[in-house]
Amino acid sequence: xxxxxxxxxxxxxxLLSESARSGRLPGSILxxxxxxxxxxxxxxxxxxxxxxxxxxxxxxxxxxxxYALNLTHPDxxxxxxxxxxxxxxxxxxxxxxxxxEAIAERLANGGLYAAPPGNEAIYVATVRALVQxxxxxxxxxxxxxxxxxDAEQMAPREGNEESANAFLKLLEExxxxxxxxxxxxxxxxxxxxxxSRAVSIRVPPLDEAGMRAFLADPRVARALDDAGVPKSTAxxxxxxxxxxxxxxxxxxxxxxxxxxxxxxxxxxAPNTSVRHAxxxxxxxxxxxxxxxxxxxxxxxxxxxxxxxxxxxSNDARALSATRAADAIGRARERASGNVNxxxxxxxxxxxxxxxxS
Ligand SMILES: [Zn+2]
Numbered sequence: 001x002x003x004x005x006x007x008x009x010x011x012x013x014x015l016l017s018e019s020a021r022s023g024r025l026p027g028s029i030l031x032x033x034x035x036x037x038x039x040x041x042x043x044x045x046x047x048x049x050x051x052x053x054x055x056x057x058x059x060x061x062x063x064x065x066x067y068a069l070n071l072t073h074p075d076x077x078x079x080x081x082x083x084x085x086x087x088x089x090x091x092x093x094x095x096x097x098x099x100x101e102a103i104a105e106r107l108a109n110g111g112l113y114a115a116p117p118g119n120e121a122i123y124v125a126t127v128r129a130l131v132q133x134x135x136x137x138x139x140x141x142x143x144x145x146x147x148x149x150d151a152e153q154m155a156p157r158e159g160n161e162e163s164a165n166a167f168l169k170l171l172e173e174x175x176x177x178x179x180x181x182x183x184x185x186x187x188x189x190x191x192x193x194x195x196s197r198a199v200s201i202r203v204p205p206l207d208e209a210g211m212r213a214f215l216a217d218p219r220v221a222r223a224l225d226d227a228g229v230p231k232s233t234a235x236x237x238x239x240x241x242x243x244x245x246x247x248x249x250x251x252x253x254x255x256x257x258x259x260x261x262x263x264x265x266x267x268x269a270p271n272t273s274v275r276h277a278x279x280x281x282x283x284x285x286x287x288x289x290x291x292x293x294x295x296x297x298x299x300x301x302x303x304x305x306x307x308x309x310x311x312x313s314n315d316a317r318a319l320s321a322t323r324a325a326d327a328i329g330r331a332r333e334r335a336s337g338n339v340n341x342x343x344x345x346x347x348x349x350x351x352x353x354x355x356x357s
Pocket of ligand 1: 052053054057058059060061062063064065066
């Protein structure tokens with residue numbers, strides 16, 4: 001199964017392909033933009049373009065494009081944060097086979113994946129492998145492309161100056177045959193020595209037309225249904241807020257939305273016993289993380305309510321939803337302190353009932 005198509009981004013794609021065609025594309029690029037906006041997918045598209053052997057790049061039809069879309073192109077390398085390998089000094093082939101597995105996992109889902117957990121990183125063995133691969137000639141084409149996702153998670157200094165310096169040298173002067181494309185949603189967290197060596201390109205949120213095209217892809221729709229994300233396209237557009245990857249944020253995402261919807265329904269129920277039951281279902285002080293996720297999801301749903309009220313010029317409804325959003329915001333603040341989630345929920349549902357009904 002190939003990668004899911006890259007949707008939208010016509011302006012940026014034209015700019016990049018024009019730069020590549022005229023030979024002005026920098027050798028080291030940093031794609032920066034919000035989390036989940038599709039920076040790595042865009043980087044892989046650019047890799048496909050650079051490796052394509054047809055006139056009209058990327059043609060999507062040549063062998064090279066086929067390999068790139070199936071992530072089997074030997075000259076298209078993709079690195080991103082991974083758990084640390086058990087062997088403290090893994091060989092190049094250990095690193096390569098770990099990434100083959102990780103990439104196969106991402107590809108099994110068409111290239112839709114949740115953000116890696118914070119304890120994963122691009123460790124020094126990976127940086128060493130990358131530098132080593134960059135020193136080799138291209139395997140089948142005339143170029144090599146390295147995509148380095150979540151580059152701020154790179155830990156090249158980690159007790160190994162040699163790899164760090166080799167990587168910086170590579171970034172500074174990649175050979176004419178090599179293109180490095182880093183991506184980051186937190187460019188401020190990148191080592192300044194890395195940031196200063198790459199040309200930054202901003203990847204803005206995906207526009208609504210692009211988002212709708214993405215959501216209409218049957219493989220995307222199926223993955224979202226499986227993840228329990230609300231079915232309506234309008235809601236999906238609102239939840240993603242220009243960052244399709246956010247919909248695949250994590251496995252609990254769908255659960256948070258369902259829990260959020262239940263709480264809002266409970267607040268709207270005429271019978272207070274429904275509110276009590278919903279409060280009890282929240283559980284005590286445990287699972288604080290999932291409670292704050294639920295509150296975040298409530299904010300998203302209420303935000304959608306505000307937007308639709310404004311769209312219908314229903315000022316009263318917009319105002320009451322705005323009050324509800326304020327109440328959720330206060331609850332969110334208390335939840336990050338040491339307050340019992342049930343207490344917060346009980347008060348929040350009373351406030352929501354007062355503002356929304
Ligand atoms: Zn091609």
